[in-house]
Amino acid sequence: xxxxxxxxxxxxxxxxxxxxxxxxxxxxxxxxxxxxxxxxxxxxxxxxxxxxxxxxxxxxxxxxxxxxxxxxxxxxxxxxxxxxxxxxxxxxxxxxxxxxxxxxxxxxxxxxxxxxxxxxxxxxxxxxxxxxxxxxxxx
Amino acid sequence: xxxxxxxxxxxxxxxxxxxxxxxxxxxxxxxxxxxxxxxxxxxxxxxxxxxxxxxxxxxxxxxxxxxxxxxxxxxxxxxxxxxxxxxxxxxxxxxxxxxxxxxxxxxxxxxxxxxxxxxxxxxxxxxxxxxxxxxxxxxxxxxxxxxxxxxxxxxxxxxxxxxxxxxxxxxxxxxxxxxxxxxxxxxxxxxxxxxxxxxxxxxxxxxxxxxxxxxxxxxxxxxxxxxxxxxxxxxxxxxxxxxxxxxxxxxxxxxxxxxxxxxxxxxxxxxxxxxxxxxxxxxxxxxxxxxxxxxxxxxxxxxxxxxxxxxxxxxxxxxxxx
Numbered sequence: 001x002x003x004x005x006x007x008x009x010x011x012x013x014x015x016x017x018x019x020x021x022x023x024x025x026x027x028x029x030x031x032x033x034x035x036x037x038x039x040x041x042x043x044x045x046x047x048x049x050x051x052x053x054x055x056x057x058x059x060x061x062x063x064x065x066x067x068x069x070x071x072x073x074x075x076x077x078x079x080x081x082x083x084x085x086x087x088x089x090x091x092x093x094x095x096x097x098x099x100x101x102x103x104x105x106x107x108x109x110x111x112x113x114x115x116x117x118x119x120x121x122x123x124x125x126x127x128x129x130x131x132x133x134x135x136x137x138x139x
Numbered sequence: 140x141x142x143x144x145x146x147x148x149x150x151x152x153x154x155x156x157x158x159x160x161x162x163x164x165x166x167x168x169x170x171x172x173x174x175x176x177x178x179x180x181x182x183x184x185x186x187x188x189x190x191x192x193x194x195x196x197x198x199x200x201x202x203x204x205x206x207x208x209x210x211x212x213x214x215x216x217x218x219x220x221x222x223x224x225x226x227x228x229x230x231x232x233x234x235x236x237x238x239x240x241x242x243x244x245x246x247x248x249x250x251x252x253x254x255x256x257x258x259x260x261x262x263x264x265x266x267x268x269x270x271x272x273x274x275x276x277x278x279x280x281x282x283x284x285x286x287x288x289x290x291x292x293x294x295x296x297x298x299x300x301x302x303x304x305x306x307x308x309x310x311x312x313x314x315x316x317x318x319x320x321x322x323x324x325x326x327x328x329x330x331x332x333x334x335x336x337x338x339x340x341x342x343x344x345x346x347x348x349x350x351x352x353x354x355x356x357x358x359x360x361x362x363x364x365x366x367x368x369x370x371x372x373x374x375x376x377x378x379x380x381x382x383x384x385x386x387x388x389x390x391x392x393x394x395x396x397x398x399x400x401x402x403x404x405x406x407x408x409x410x411x412x413x414x415x416x417x418x419x420x421x422x423x424x425x426x427x428x429x430x431x432x433x434x435x436x437x438x439x440x441x442x443x444x445x446x447x448x449x450x451x452x453x454x455x456x457x458x459x460x461x
Contacts, residue, residue: 005251005327006334012248012255019391020245027238027420034413038185048184051410055187058281059226059406070405085409089234089402092241096395103255114320115259122263122392129270129399 011103018102022095029088037081045080071132090130097126150429151437154197158445161194162220184410187221192414194221195235199422201445204429204438207299208390209419210236210362212442215292215449218285219456223411225281225288229360230406231415233273233398236362238416239423240391251326252384257339257377260320262389264346265353265363266396272357273400282457288359289454295365296447299439303373310376313338326381337378345375357397362390 008016036042046054046066054062063070077083100119107116128134165187195213202209214232218225247253276284313323323338339345348370356363367386371377377385401407 003327003332003334006325008249008251009255012251015255016245016248019241019248023241023245026241027416030238030413030416034409037409038188048410051408052184052187055223055227055408055411058224059230059277059404062224062226063405068405071403082409085413086402086407089407089409089412092234092237093395093398093402095241096392115256118259118263122259122266125263125267125270126396126399129266129396130403132403134270134274134400134403 011106014106015099015103018099019095022098023092026088026092026095029091030085033081033085033088037085040081042079042081042084044082045077046082094130097123097130100126151441154200154438155441158194158197158201158441161190161197162216164190165221187223188410188414190221191217191411192418195415195418196422196425199419199424200426200429201422201438201442202419203423203426205442207442208236208362208364208387209239209423210360210390210394211292211295211365212446213415213419214360215288215446215453217415218288219449219452225285226277226401226406227408227411229276230398230401231408231411232360232362233394233401234407234412235415235419236360236390237394237398239419240362240387240389240394242420242423244388244391247384247388250384251324252380253388254322254324254377254381254385256320256322256324257371257381257385258389258392260322260342260346261349261367261371262392264349265356265389265393268350268353269357269393269397270400272354272359273397274357275354276358276360277400277404277406282459284358284457285453286457289450289452289457291355291359291361292446292450292453296443296450298365298369299443299446302369304368304379305372305376306379307335307337308372308376308378310338310340312340314340314342316342324381326378328380335378337376337381339375339377341374341376345370348374353393356390356393357400360397360401363393364390 037044046068054066057065074083074086078087100123104116104119107119194217198209198212198216202212210232213235214228217223218228244253248255317339322342325334325336328335352363352366352370355361355366364386367389368382371382371385372379
């Protein structure tokens with residue numbers, strides 16, 4: 001009979017389950033929105049044949065020449081195939097925040113104040129990064 | 140045994156030829172169409188995304204077999220050999236590393252190999268610094284970032300050549316900070332059919348090193364497994380399996396913060412990101428399947444050679460020589 005495997009903590013298991021579900025939804029979304037975009041089912045904001053002219057430029061030149069707005073501007077243009085692709089990318093990038101928030105009650109129950117503070121700080125750091133207040137628009 | 144040797148050589152040669160072919164394809168394509176490379180790609184928008192899909196697939200296989208992260212291969216190779224601007228390659232590289240970490244994270248956490256208590260404090264430092272790194276990287280002139288990227292990749296090559304690891308590091312006494320934060324654990328080691336207790340030391344030094352790791356991850360879009368693992372294992376004394384798994388999970392947090400900066404600055408192109416993510420994930424899946432009957436040392440040599448060439452190319456390109 002083998003050695004009994006050690007159990008992982010409740011908060012670790014919770015984090016893993018939420019991450020797993022979110023990751024599957026996000027990756028499936030990435031594939032679906034890309035198919036809608038690349039097959040032309042949804043019209044792109046920037047025509048596909050123009051993209052190769054832009055990807056050789058710096059991000060600053062790209063934003064200037066394509067007249068595209070950076071930051072969260074894509075959220076207002078979800079009817080375009082390329083902009084819709086940012087939805088699953090943003091979802092995957094927001095997943096960590098959801099995971100951190102989900103383990104806070106468990107940490108509070110265990111009176112694990114140090115980790116509660118660290119988790120709240122991490123959420124704030126990620127929210128600041130996501131908000132775009134640290135600057136948008138390239139060089 | 141003879142068959143095994145042949146299959147190692149066949150696999151090695153197949154992967155090497157595929158990689159050379161994929162990297163040479165843009166040049167072959169340009170000369171066959173009689174167009175300049177740029178004119179050729181403008182009429183065929185799908186060509187480079189297709190190359191990215193195949194290349195990322197190969198990099199995914201290599202990454203698993205050589206025990207490195209996908210991001211560290213992706214950025215220097217794609218920026219060195221394909222026409223994409225470094226800004227977009229770094230943005231895509233971060234999303235590639237993030238997707239890989241998100242996919243691997245749940246399994247590693249559930250198995251108790253990645254440790255949340257070990258990851259959370261390191262992640263706070265690394266992700267904060269990754270934001271700063273991403274902002275610096277997008278603000279600096281491209282040639283300077285390219286030169287620094289090349290130098291970093293060459294440094295990673297040296298690190299890989301001299302790589303040391305400690306399966307069960309000796310940690311005589313945990314430090315005060317790790318005791319306060321209760322960073323310790325127990326995991327099941329199947330090769331010994333034994334539960335291994337572990338603890339860490341030198342936590343403040345480790346946290347200090349994660350400042351540098353975060354900055355570099357954000358600046359170059361590389362992911363940071365190549366640096367996370369030695370710090371967790373050799374400096375802080377976590378067992379190698381815990382270090383590797385926690386490092387992989389840690390990338391899901393570090394790269395998230397840097398990815399937002401690239402995303403908000405417009406440096407993420409779905410036409411590059413999606414084929415790269417799909418390719419590298421499929422490649423990792425196949426890599427895990429063939430890991431059991433290959434000789435990773437051969438692949439590791441190939442990866443080191445390719446990285447050295449890509450690093451050298453990036454370095455020279457940054458200096459305006461390549």
